Amino acid sequence: MTKILLINAGSSSLKWQLVEMPAERVIAGGQVERLNLPGTIVKVEVGDKKTKETVETLDEVTAVNRVLKRMVTVGAVKSLDEIEAVGHRVVAGGTVFKQPIKLTPSGISQLKELSELAPLHNPLEVKCIELLAQRLAGVPQYAVFDSSYFHALPEKTAIYGIPYEWTTNYQIRRYGEHGISHAYLAQQAAHQLGRPLGELNLITLHLGSGASITAVKDGKPFDTSMGLTPVTGLIMGTRSGDVDPSLVPYLMKRLELETPDVVLHELNASSGLLGVSGVSSDMRDLHEAAKENPRAQLALDMFVNQVVKLVGAYYTEIGGADALVFAGGIGEKDPEIRQAVIARLGVLGIQIDPQLNKAGQPGALQTKDSACQVLLIPTNEELAMARDVQHLMAVAQN
Template identity: 40%
Template sequence: MKVLVLNSGSSSIKYQLFETHDWAVRAHGAVARIGEALSEFKESWVDADGTRQTQHVERAIPSHRAGIDHIIASLRTNRVIGDISELAAIGHRVVHGGEHFKSPTIVDEAVVAAIRAVTPLAPLHNPANLEGIEVTRRLFPQVPSVAVFDTAFHQTMPRTAYRYALPEWLYLEHRIRRYGFHGTSHHYVAKRAAAMLGKPLEDCHLITLHLGNGASATAIRDGNSVDTSMGLTPLEGLVMGTRSGDLDPAILFYLAKNLGLEMTAIEDLLNRQSGLLGICGVNDMREIDRMAEDGDDRAELAIGITAHRIKKYIGAYYAELGRLDAIVFTGGIGENSMEIRCRACEGLETLGIKIDDRSNFCGEHRGERCISTPESQVRVLVIPTNEELEIAQQAFDATVGVARATQ
């Protein structure tokens, strides 16, 4: 059996096809620029001889339905799947599940309505996620569609962590609270960290740091998320590629009152013009590292602010957890930036956190690894995330669980 994982964006669809017996990726690819005059389709697959094949096609793909049709037709043409009946499930990434969803959920009309109801909390993401779900349910009603929510892993947070100090009616009537995101990634690397530590996840206290263009930190106690840096939306928390992260909310009033900015302009400013881009004009940490090495002061400042914010969250979450088994770095920056890892942990030796400079050097080794010294009381781990695999396994488990329950 196989599981197809879809990540539907506003003008794109990314996909991976997994074999369930060994969770190997049989095919992956992406449809980009959906609805434009010329769309792009990139794919890679393993043929019957075990050879990796690739293809790049440009053609008009006017809609998500056409995009999914194109993906399925390609999988069939390349003989990666022979028939739709080979699919045990189709797993869908859904950014926001509100308080409704705490686990992967097989989609029915009630689930679609619940996802649509929280669209105001994720207006850029949930409509696109729903588009992919609704198309696959129409095309393949015999295959279970399973929604896997970025927010689900964080639904174990206590109310002391997720409630804002706002009037209660805003929570009761409008569900304004902290939800957190990147939950699929945090859950995946937490499980891998537990395996590296040789302990059950339920016995682990971890701080996981998903650092990429979007970035978030999570405190995990006994395998459960008890606090996370993102809030009602993905804007809160760490410095990100183009998002500001934490700031004084009165800045919004100042921008409106003294600069005459409308709320749409302020939203765009904080989400798309701030973060690393706002500090130094670039939002790619690889380029920022190169600029800093060449003496660019703004690039150096961007690195410093980013590491400073990460270190603050490490300290806060360490205090919240009481004890700490490991800190986990993941995401494009977390996995690849030696400088960020070094600076984020610098000066924390008295807390039992000490990075080994040689181990921290990436070199050719990009897989799972420990970068702390042998005497470090807290292990510091680098673990590449694999959200698609986590979605595939959760989707499969959800369908198997339902099948067993109905037997």
């Protein structure tokens, strides 16, 4: 048996699991929520024992250090020496990395060069990789890429309406994000529906601080909301989502800027739900603030509207869907958002059972006469990553 530590560092949270492979037994796991925000929440689960504490603001480095310390104090391992491999979720592999890899110094350098494709993620993930290389010296580390899943997109949805030479010369295309999650959700939906994945049309909604929606046609990714970088698509916690590209030079002129760096940073780090509401990037804060704050309610309304718009577009693009799949921190835990989205999709005949939705248990949430199924499937990127790491380790031994 091999103990593998999985690190899933997102833009506002860090999820982790310690998994025993090939048995796929989760020894321990947890999540650090509200990274870089006041009142960071640290959750740890070992068997039936769950702990939750709210601490001062943690960044990704202090969060990783706390996770390593907690694994020992809660008895997940007697010492960190028991960890035999580490797997990292990495958002952007570009055209350089089309499959999972074992990390080397040159590989890490290449990841740094791809940071502009995922400015909120790749630098953070490289920090975690370098920190764990120090803390777990000699333990092999692996990278599993979100973008790998979307290399299968058909060209008509993968590229932009720009000179084709730009596409080929500079590898400009839709790379997507949350590919590990979307692939897992599609597989789990097929299992739950009891049908071969290749026969299914699905719309998978990974809704969290980072949010993306993917259309799956005949079991394969057909379109996805994120593009060259994760700033595009839906309005998100701190990311703007789709904007007119002319906005960048316009603001550079108005703000008297010499480079686009400031505007691009603001679109990634100060926009989205945070920028519109002026309150928070966290959906829980917005629900509370919306009772008295019109801008907080506006942010919620914009999020729901954009989800509805994309689902409607994808529904027609792939010729109807067998199921909509909700996942992610918002998709799994926010019944108000699910209800609001499905209510707007009633024009397509999609309906949700209010009691099932409020209960929020994994499984089917639709009414009996709904035009397609509505599934709540908790994503498990860590398990998908563990399987990839286990495969690479097995190949190296043979």
